Amino acid sequence: MTLDGLIYYPDSKPGYSRRRCGRGFTYLAKDGTIIRDQALRARLAGLAVPPAYADVWYSPHPHAHLLATGRDDKGRKQYLYHPDWQAAQAQAKYESLIDFGRALPRLRRRVVRDLNEDVGERAFALAAAVRLIDRTAVRVGTPSYADENGTFGALTLRPRHVQLEDNQILLDFPGKGGQQITHQVTDAKLAETLEEIGDLPGVELFAWTDTTGAPQRLSSEALNRYLADATDLTDVTxxxxxxxxxxxxxxxxxxxxxxxxxxxxxxxxxxxxxxxxxxxxxxxxxxxxxxxxxxxxxxxxxxxxxxxxxxxxxxxxxxxxx
The missing domain is CATH 1.10.132.120 (Topoisomerase I; Chain A, domain 4)
Known part of the structure; x- marks a missing residue:
């Protein structure tokens, strides 16, 4: 698969690696032997993968869509893409806005319908999260960032991050990079929803309960599937x-x-x-x-x-x- 001369080559395929050697690195071929070709060594070094990264993988193709991956000091996988691939992805992102705009009324109707489900239902929690994101454009958030960094997003918000007064909603929480995020929204239905969902068990605000009554957290994957199903768009997130x-x-x-x-x-x-x-x-x-x-x-x-x-x-x- 190609895109404007690029090769689609994921890191599930064989690639090069590196091994610490003194103050630098030795680069290893797919068979584990040392790479001695100076031009190839210079290309790999030029990608400037941070020295602290572990499990580093390099694409053997200089025109691959994905040039390198590695895990940072917190174990999170990081990706280095070819600049042309990034540009194409950015263009596709903007081109998809027309379809998203046309699908948005349908999505909002679906959210209203699902907010009539019982509190504790998964569909209710998903609809509530989507309504909040629609009104505030907050990031989704990830459990690892919440647990390790104390930073939050829509799916990892705690009840303490939300204050309700009549139809007024005040969000106040540390977001990505430690920046304090504040949003004030007037939305009677959302305020009512957040008050109801705040009484459920579980650490996160947007929780749902399974058949045993145990609280379950929402995942970003589930949220994106909900969006795709409601909009009939495959690339919406x-x-x-x-x-x-x-x-x-x-x-x-x-x-x-x-x-x-x-x-x-x-x-x-x-x-x-x-x-x-x-x-x-x-x-x-x-x-x-x-x-x-x-x-x-x-x-x-x-x-x-x-x-x-x-x-x-x-x-x-x-x-x-x-």
Whole structure:
């Protein structure tokens, strides 16, 4: 399988490895013999896999989509992809936003329906988590980060991270990198849901109970399967919400006319609790960034019930550009 000259070569296939030697490394071929070819050694060293990484695997192909993998000091697997592969993946991510925008009303209707299930049902917990992510664009979070770093996301939130007052929801928790994340949302249904789900047993806020009454945590895999089933999209993940939210925030600034890149990036960063640089590079559709400095564009909105006004306008803009 190729993509613009790249070879699809996963790390489940044989590759090169390395072994500590003095202050550096010796590189080993697939059969375990020492690699002595200077050009090949230079290529592997040039990938700059951190010295602390263990179980390092190198692709034997310089144009493989995946160039190297390794495990960091906390045992987490890290991936080094070819720059062309990363660019193609980023382009595909943005191209999929039109399909996501059109599917969003259907997903939101599914969430409302599943929130009518009994508290403690898996579908109820999944719908509640999706509604929170839809309203706040928070990261999903992983149990390992919660346990080891004390940082959280939607699926690892604890009840103490949520304060409820009437229809008001206040999230306050340490997120990725230790940054304190705060969100205030007005949503009567979500507030009611969080109050109900907070009474369930279990450490995490979004828990469900099995047939024995034991609490079970939600996984990101289960959440993404729920999203795929509700939208009929194979490439949708919880992260798609962040790209959509960041792009919407930037577009809301750009459609007023005369927007700067800095203003668009700052608007997206405020929503995502990121830096403007990361927001610009990873969460704003390039076509929206192309509106910098331009007059307010004429846009025919895609009037789908279940989309906010800005979302309807953004979808119309992206479809016109597509």
């Amino acid at each position: 919880a992260k798609t919400f962040r790209t959509w939210a960041g792009t919407c925030a930037a577009f809301d600034v750009a459609r007023q006319g005369g927007a700067t890149i800095a203003a668009m990036a700052t608007a997206a960063a405020d929503v995502l609790c990121n830096t403007p640089t990361i927001a610009k590079e990873s969460y704003i559709h390039p076509d929206v960034l192309d509106l910098r400095g331009k007059d307010a564009p004429h846009i025919d909105p895609i009037e789908l019930s279940g989309l906010k006004v800005t979302e309807q306008l953004l979808l119309g803009f992206l479809e016109a550009r597509g």
